[in-house]
Amino acid sequence: MSPRRAAAAIAFLYLFLGYIWISFSDRFLLTIAAESSYLTELQTYKGWTYVTITAGLLYLLAYRALQRERNLSERDGLTLLLNRHMFERELASEIQYAHDNQQNLSVIMLNIDGFKQINSHVSLEAGDKFLIAVAGELREACHQQALIARFGNDEFAIALPDSTWPDDVLPLLQQIQRRIAHIRISESPQLSFTASAGLALYPRDGSAASELIDAADLALEQARQTERGSYKLYNAELSAIMSNKARLLFDLKSAIEKRQLTVVYQPQFCVSENRMTGLEVLVRWNHPERGIIPPCDFIPLAEQNGLICGITDFVMQQAISELTEYGLLYRDVQRVSFNVSAADFNGNESCDRFLSNLALLPGDWSVIELELTESAALLNLEGVKQVLEKLTEKGVQVSLDDFGTGYSSLNTLRLLPIKEVKIDQSFVKDIVQNKQDAKLVKTILAMAQALHLRVVAEGVETHAQANYLMKAGCEEFQGYLYARPMPINHLVTFINNLKQQQRAQS
Structure with missing residues (x-):
């Protein structure tokens, strides 16, 4: 329903309820207390009741509208995970808390290997179902303090506060990869997928949210180029390798064009x-x-x-x-x-x-x-x-x-x-x-x-x-x-x- 029609429907409902209230509440009071000295006081109570009910309805409508707006600005529309903007904002808060309490923190970037096969050879609906299933597996695998986000298409991000590598992070990552490998879609049950991952650690690999995300993303790219379903931990040498590949890619594009x-x-x-x-x-x-x-x-x-x-x-x-x-x-x-x-x-x-x-x-x-x-x-x-x-x-x-x-x-x-x-x-x-x-x-x-x-x-x-x-x-x-x-x-x-x-x- 369009915003104009939704607003018109709400206004019509309000007018209808107001008409019903005014038409029948006065008659009801006159019926039960026409000669009573309390009629004026009852009219006051009736007015306050109307104000209370309409205030409650107004609160409910406003709450739902604001909640929807917040979800649209903070959540991924398909999986209801955090979107990239909110993930970075929440991650910045977790980094500050980790700094104040001298804790470690880990960021994982995940990518579904070969996901395009679903959209191109099965259907877009099947692809959406698969992504929703991945989001569900991530929620079940991670503890409540974890931040989980979908950055777009088939890329997901996880932040694990107060976690150390490898003791806390590696078993969880391997569990997530196993869970994703077991997901099946009804339209094409023979298809199975692996997930490649890149990891970055606070404070070793960065002190800001954007730095950790970029570092984990570089590690993910290296993992995808190495072997499907593998993971890579960010390091400075890896950054140099990826920078070299970026320059080589730029030159290759030019060589093909020319x-x-x-x-x-x-x-x-x-x-x-x-x-x-x-x-x-x-x-x-x-x-x-x-x-x-x-x-x-x-x-x-x-x-x-x-x-x-x-x-x-x-x-x-x-x-x-x-x-x-x-x-x-x-x-x-x-x-x-x-x-x-x-x-x-x-x-x-x-x-x-x-x-x-x-x-x-x-x-x-x-x-x-x-x-x-x-x-x-x-x-x-x-x-x-x-x-x-x-x-x-x-x-x-x-x-x-x-x-x-x-x-x-x-x-x-x-x-x-x-x-x-x-x-x-x-x-x-x-x-x-x-x-x-x-x-x-x-x-x-x-x-x-x-x-x-x-x-x-x-x-x-x-x-x-x-x-x-x-x-x-x-x-x-x-x-x-x-x-x-x-x-x-x-x-x-x-x-x-x-x-x-x-x-x-x-």
């Missing part, structure tokens, strides 16, 4: 036939001041900050352009593999992005292969499936990278249009010495053969590894033993030398 990244190509081989079967395209970043930045440093940073789609688009467009310009595509290169992320399949525009990038191809799209890891596929299985089905209709092939490192590889193969699996280099590295790795590789090869899937072993660096894989039945290889990643001009030379070698052998 197209300062480059691509390199690593050939894949069928050794028994001595021929190149395809290329994997990899991205490189040569920072103007820091030099070469390893992909393991900037790719996770891009994924965590919504930049990976820009990198994917650049790599696809640049590689197709270079391979076409040098006349390699379709003639010498029959398959080009691109690494894609789970984020590449988020949103309604994801399919259009791939179609736009691949529209640059001068010929058949079957030359293109998209490589995605199993863990990435499972983050957004339905979205990945829908996009890949549309692309495979146009001839695009799909490869499952890091095969065997996930928890449900067979299910992923069943649900997605996979044509190739790549044996992870972690299994190849010790395949000669490690019997467990050798058994696993043989199992993967047998399964791939039964399902008519192509297999590529990556990370092959020694002849012993290659010989073992060939005897086990693997035909395609990728690794430093055969070729390192190289820029386009070196690739042209490499292919020409390979042709000469083949002609000499024939």
Whole structure:
């Protein structure tokens, strides 16, 4: 109801009650005391009764209105936890009390890992239910003196007065993480979530509310980048690391916008036939001041900050352009593999992005292969499936990278249009010495053969590894033993030398 209608309804109710009171109270008094000398005194009592009742109603209305206004200004509307403003204000009071009484205090920042899956793939209502359930678990786990707040979306804050690390705080944090991991939503009961946490301690990490919150937030960010469901305690070194990452992120955004990244190509081989079967395209970043930045440093940073789609688009467009310009595509290169992320399949525009990038191809799209890891596929299985089905209709092939490192590889193969699996280099590295790795590789090869899937072993660096894989039945290889990643001009030379070698052998 709008404020105008609510006010009109209250005014109408007041007028109605006043009319009823005036109309019937006088008649009642005249009926019972018309000739009484106490009539004037009774009229006075009647007036005071009316004033008392209306004052009570006015108090009730004012109280409810002011309470609602206070809740809106102090509480999160969904969970009824404190909002950020009130949390900071209450935390400042607790810090002052801790200072006066020489007590410790702890601040915990919590973030639900992967929460966006609920809103994007189930419903917003389900997401709200989950957040309300998290708030309930926090209330039950924490003692009455704790301050609990929701800062926004899936981020929560907890302040624990008179608490010491780790004796008081760590058991509580672990209990909270277990409780959140057990929350289920009825619309999608198979989904479960972890909570990452960052912690800051008073007086060690700050003497003001904002300082402690910022410190805990930095620790939370580091925890999220390290491992899902983990926690980090703030320290000065951590602050320096996060500051460095912030600068690196700023530079990465600039490099993507200005197209300062480059691509390199690593050939894949069928050794028994001595021929190149395809290329994997990899991205490189040569920072103007820091030099070469390893992909393991900037790719996770891009994924965590919504930049990976820009990198994917650049790599696809640049590689197709270079391979076409040098006349390699379709003639010498029959398959080009691109690494894609789970984020590449988020949103309604994801399919259009791939179609736009691949529209640059001068010929058949079957030359293109998209490589995605199993863990990435499972983050957004339905979205990945829908996009890949549309692309495979146009001839695009799909490869499952890091095969065997996930928890449900067979299910992923069943649900997605996979044509190739790549044996992870972690299994190849010790395949000669490690019997467990050798058994696993043989199992993967047998399964791939039964399902008519192509297999590529990556990370092959020694002849012993290659010989073992060939005897086990693997035909395609990728690794430093055969070729390192190289820029386009070196690739042209490499292919020409390979042709000469083949002609000499024939």
